[in-house]
Amino acid sequence: MESLPDAIVQCIFSHMNNAKDVAICNCVSKRWKESLPFIRSLYFPRNSFDNHTGIDHPDTIVWKMISSIVKLEELVVYSPFSSTGLASWLLLVSSSLRHLELRLDNLAEYQSCIESPSKLDCISAAKNLESLKLWGVLMVKSPKWDAFPKLQTLEIVGARLEDPALTAALQACPNLKNLLLLGCEGVKSVSIELLHLEQCKLDFYGGGNYSLTLTSPKIESLEIQGCSWIRVRETTRLRNLSISNNAGRVYMVDFGKLAALEFLSIRGVQWCWNAVSKMLHLASEVKHLYMKVEFTGDFDNLQPFPEVDFVDFFNSHPQLQKFDIHGAMFAALCQKNSLKNVQSGFVVPCLEEVVITIRSPLNAEQKISTLESLLKSGKVMKSMAIRILQMRSSHSSADDFFDEICRFQRLNHKIVRIE
Secondary structure (H helix, E strand, O other): OOOOOHHHHHHHHOOOOEHHHHHHHOOOOHHHHHHHHHOOEEEEOOOOOOOOOOOOOHHHHHHHHHHOOOOOOEEEEOOOOOHHHHHHHHHHHOOOOOEEEEEOOOOOOOHHHHOOOOHHHHHHHOOOOOEEEEEEEEEOOOOOOOOOOOOOEEEEEEEEEOHHHHHHHHHOOOOOOEEEEEEEEOOOEEEEEOOOOOEEEEEEOOOOOEEEEEEOOOOOEEEEEOEEEEEEOOOOOOOEEEEEEEEEEEOEEEEOOOOOOOEEEEEEEEEOHHHHHHHHHHOOOOOEEEEEEEEEOOOOOOEOOOOOOHHHHHHOOOOOOEEEEOHHHHHHHOOOOOOOOOOOOOOOOOOOEEEEEEOOOOOHHHHHHHHHHHHHHOOOOOEEEEEEOOOOOOOHHHHHHHHHHHHHHHHOOOOEEEO
């Protein structure tokens, strides 16, 4: 290190970010101490001040470290801090800071709602931010954010939100390209209008009865969890779409044309059949389809899927390359009349991989016939995985069916496997 030019030493230290390492290096030599102001990123882990016995408050220690840096671009603080401390830090680095990540840990603090300025309000000083990540957020009042014109990525993980507060926060970030709301509760109706948004992941927990309206003409990837009513009309660029509802039901989906869609995943305990059939109809050009919906039916009336014609389904999805089918959809393809239109020359042109989850030995003969038809018509089929999941039956039919599956696998062992 002593033989290296100053510029090389400064370059090496510019890649250091752990605050503890920075503090240790600061004590090694005068030359190292003079190079540390050129670091670009500071990271304070959760336990940074667990054994702190000094006179200075942790907020002051962070302030001193930040004040010694010429141009701080990234600040990550997981250790506890006050709103006063945060305000003083951001005042120092507001012009250079590009990436900010904070663990607020104020979900259960009523005091954080009434303190002024709040931690959320203090963030408004960093107007040049390009990415903002917040953990453990209580946002029941609209944050006093003017605007973050350069902000492209916003991530909020573990939050209690109110509709007006979330709306106000998103309006202050008009140029977002990436939005992640993970493990959030409290909102009822979410309306998002972000004209530059490309990647979006929304995960709401609770009753699963939220409604979502998204207006983002450039959206390319969208994941939604916990919504019962979904409206996304501008979807010409949408390539990846995932919709799930683990706690509630999906009643309505309203999407524009999904001509660019390559991957579709629909999951949940119960979807109205109109919602399922509409998604399947819109996703006619999809290449990878994942379906794990247990029941259809309206409200509390749980019903199995209606019969789905085998030939019509695959003719309606000619680009399908990979198909993950859970029990309900596979059972719908295995109904009495589903295979009646399968002729000797019928071909599923692009299907290469199938993953099938079977949960019941009922209708065993039709299920075996459907597996055989899939294999026969899939001329480019490379892999078929069959998962026997939680098959509960005291009747010998379960054993007989499993024997038939094993026989089918042995006859087609190069392609078929049992998991």
